């Protein structure tokens with residue numbers, strides 16, 4: 001056998017090259033095909049098989065829900081339901097029903113435990129307060145906070161926010177932050193609330209003084225109250241509203257902007273495209289820029305405070321804790337960070353600052369807005385409450401302990417949070433298979449606890465459940481209390497609940513002893529904004545007058 005000649009040798013090399021290329025092409029095509037098939041199988045499993053079998057799992061237990069729809073789940077009918085609700089409603093209509101209407105309707109139609117799909121996520125609605133408590137308290141260890149809402153919160157407040165952390169990391173943060181919401185610390189914050197409440201009274205008094213109208217002045221409480229509350233939370237968290245290199249109000253605005261953009265993705269079709277948040281769309285780019293700005297200002301601020309702390313300690317080794325760190329939440333966290341009492345990083349510490357701005361903002365504003373609006377709609381209760389304030393607080397400066405004697409005010413605040421719960425639904429994800437009551441819950445199920453539905457159930461509250469009647473809270477009958485969870489329950493109960501009540505009581509006392517409130521003629525009652533919360537869509541305009549002396 002002879003050697004190949006030059007030309008046949010080159011053909012041979014070409015053949016080999018061709019074969020190589022052919023092989024690679026074959027490998028590439030095969031790999032792509034296998035990958036596509038795997039992705040398709042995975043997508044079919046996640047989007048079709050899993051939700052279908054999970055739905056069957058619940059149906060076999062007698063749990064009902066709207067008809068199963070592959071891929072999109074029940075989103076289309078939920079959207080249609082929402083679109084069918086008129087913007088404006090009657091004053092005595094159960095307003096909370098308008099937001100999250102599907103949770104009311106599914107509960108009425110399918111019972112206190114029902115099931116539906118949001119995209120491919122199976123959701124179990126638990127409207128039975130006993131089972132709800134079991135999820136939140138006794139069986140709380142079988143659940144994590146919802147990954148779905150966590151997705152948005154993580155992007156706005158950061159990975160280290162106490163709203164989204166779990167287990168060891170959450171425990172440590174809870175341990176550091178809880179003291180900031182105890183009685184002593186709250187008493188230290190009292191002067192901030194007094195200061196801001198006084199400023200609001202002065203503002204409204206000036207409006208009355210400058211008005212030629214017989215009825216007094218007209219105020220937009222949905223703008224003024226949140227501004228006052230924001231001042232308070234900024235001062236209690238940071239100690240002041242302006243900081244070196246930036247204004248915390250600008251940070252709040254940026255954080256709110258991010259929530260407004262990202263929030264609706266929770267309930268919309270955006271859920272069907274999981275990587276959507278990472279695509280460089282104009283909106284996503286805006287969110288990234290805002291997020292970087294917030295990070296920069298807060299980081300500069302924390303570094304400046306830390307420098308100040310070290311300087312004070314160096315100059316005066318005997319300085320007290322309060323004079324080194326100050327009596328605010330950031331100071332408390334800086335202390336844990338600086339004294340080596342925690343594993344918290346500086347960036348996690350800043351995540352908690354953003355968390356405070358988010359967690360306190362809407363709920364406290366909603367509580368104040370609806371309390372005052374409902375009082376304006378019910379002058380008899382307004383008058384009763386004013387008399388209580390005059391008796392208990394009088395004309396002097398209120399003291400923290402005085403507030404605990406305002407019993408009617410507690411009843412009024414409870415009734416507002418019952419009818420208009422600032423947080424209308426709690427979300428949890430089951431992390432393993434377990435049982436609540438007689439219901440077997442499968443790992444991966446998203447559990448919804450619709451506070452608004454539980455708070456207005458006729459079985460619990462009676463036939464007048466949808467009506468405003470603070471008197472119901474005067475009964476010693478305690479079954480009401482166990483079904484009332486505006487601040488959640490169990491380990492993850494609201495950290496700021498005492499602060500929120502203290503703010504509400506103090507501000508209301510200041511306002512009621514000075515002004516009377518009535519609903520302005522142009523007011524349109526439209527609670528419910530962006531599907532998620534009971535924000536007044538067209539604002540709330542009230543007429544205010546000085547209390548006759």
Ligand code: HEM
Nearest residue numbers: 359360363364367422423426486487488492494495496500
């Ligand atoms: C009327 C006012 C408020 C209401 C109705 C409210 C309601 C709630 C609810 C229902 C939860 C539990 C969420 C869940 O279980 O998934 C919660 C958690 C939380 N709230 Fe509030 N909140 C209010 C005011 C505040 C304020 C003023 C602050 C802080 C200054 C605050 C800070 C927090 C924090 C940090 C958590 C997370 C606790 C954790 O997960 O460990 N809240 N809030």
